Amino acid sequence: MRARIEDVAAAAGVSMKTVSRVFNREPNVREETRLRVEEAARQLRYRPNSSARSLAGRRSYLISLLYDNPSSNYIMEIIEGVLAACEQAHYGLTLRPVDFGRRGHVESVEGLVNQYRPDGLVLTPPLTDDLPLLRRLRELDVRYAGISAKRNNARIGATLDERAAVADMMAHVVALGHRRIAHITGHRSHGARAWRLAGYLDGLNQAGIEPDPALVIEGEFSFESGIAGARRLLDLDDPPTAIFGANDDTACGVIYEAAARGLAVPDQLSVFGFDDTPMSRQVWPSLSTIRQPSRDMGRIAARQLLDEISGHGAGGIVRLPYQLQIRHSTGPVPQRR
Amino acid sequence: MRARIEDVAAAAGVSMKTVSRVFNREPNVREETRLRVEEAARQLRYRPNSSARSLAGRRSYLISLLYDNPSSNYIMEIIEGVLAACEQAHYGLTLRPVDFGRRGHVESVEGLVNQYRPDGLVLTPPLTDDLPLLRRLRELDVRYAGISAKRNNARIGATLDERAAVADMMAHVVALGHRRIAHITGHRSHGARAWRLAGYLDGLNQAGIEPDPALVIEGEFSFESGIAGARRLLDLDDPPTAIFGANDDTACGVIYEAAARGLAVPDQLSVFGFDDTPMSRQVWPSLSTIRQPSRDMGRIAARQLLDEISGHGAGGIVRLPYQLQIRHSTGPVPQRR
DNA sequence: CTGTTAGCGCCTTCAA
């Protein structure tokens, strides 16, 4: 049978409470006593029972990751990072896919909170900016860290300066001679849509290029919206020479449509995206894009959360560095004939 | 405050135990009583506290998914399925990335088992066929369900007839006139490698084509091994007219290399893969491949496991149907000149 | 078919 705290206490000749103090790193234990308890625990191979701990201590030693699966890769990287942080803190992780935009999604999260009582949540986009959800979490007094949250939607978490990243990439494309640069936007419910659009406009502005509304097409962060957007853009009388897809899926849709039309990328059309998904390396031509350190963002957001839970936290939003990945889908602007 | 089982019992005018029966799907509850309890629970937004449940029930109400992340998409689909099954059974899920092949990975799983005491494990390839791991799990008396396990490596779980699937796809390609069909294999540690290779050989055999050893290249289920394999194959004096990549990543590597050489797919070379990842739809030309119902496999494997845990289980390995996805990367064999 | 009683193993509170 497994040893219980009682057994350890008996073996060490102290009370249960003293063993509990040792295991929870509470003060007020004499060094000598501590050592005796630790030795007894080792001998008995004692492991605290986490259910009992949670039940009595009103903490679950569990955090939950909420996501709306925009992209498997992204989520898996976030998960990896969050797991790494959890491991260090001896915390467990539960997952909660949330169908953002479906009626009752807030209640679904409430169910999770009621059942597992996670000590905190990590929110990924677009849930980070889901106002009804955030309001309810505050009412329920559930703390959370946000990944890529808009201003004021999270007190702690991790983010990236997407706007500056896009502006940087725009400068690269402008340097290649492009002036008619189009953008297929992200979905309206995502905070990233606004940042990336703003970066696009910043880039034009810095290059002294007048924005052309015909070159901004509504998209939704999907491959299909990339195809549809590319069709409209390439059918224009004066089509763009470069297209910025709001994420890699969108950009791949553009490449697909270009290939379908026999348009050579990058010789006749430059394309770039955002996210640096594995696919961006595996399409032909490989995609120029912006690398987002998702794994680190997950790890840091989780750490901020765990620190706050344990009271160690200075808190705050940590801004991580991005990185341009210039590959083969961007090239010099084609010569006019 | 949150409702407890006591509150629900009071509201429904029954005892705590009856509420417990309803929530645990135990028999011996009159239908009318069950409905009354369910209604009361809904009104009070009652959710059983999982810590208390585990403590009293001497079960963790938790299963763990072990994976070695061959592909994010695959794992995320499996996770979705497993979560769906868990939800129904009011079970929680913990994840465990395992670095298969790294020393100490078995101990890492033991750590998981000791700490969380999951009531069972779901194993994904290649861990399903990791003999040292399986042996240890049996020693520890931890039950598990396997996904795509080789014969005898799991008693319960879900699988797919990969061999027949590949043979089917081969028949499709043969019908297009191809006779020099190459295969870039999967990694040796994966059971899928053998099945897919066998299906390839079956396909040749059924078409009366003598296998050519030069047309079978060692790969490892990666994009890079697809590129490397394609290079060797396309440099042959008598190159193949069709290449089967052991998975979609490999096949995409082949397409990439073909594009880099200016070889038109499918006009000059046909390519097909296995898995039906999202990428297979998003490359140009879109990839002919075999669809694997990963989500269902996760759901069913988890359900088999949960049934066994609760004693409801007839058990066994459920074989799921595959589906050919013929897209644009396979076409008639090029005319000889 | 339904209810009662006694813990599950730990932490909290309060006393020493």
Added chain:
DNA sequence: TTGAAGGCGCTAACAG
């Protein structure tokens, strides 16, 4: 610095 008693919310075992 240490300990004793009570209870966290639920289920098992047994009783009706």
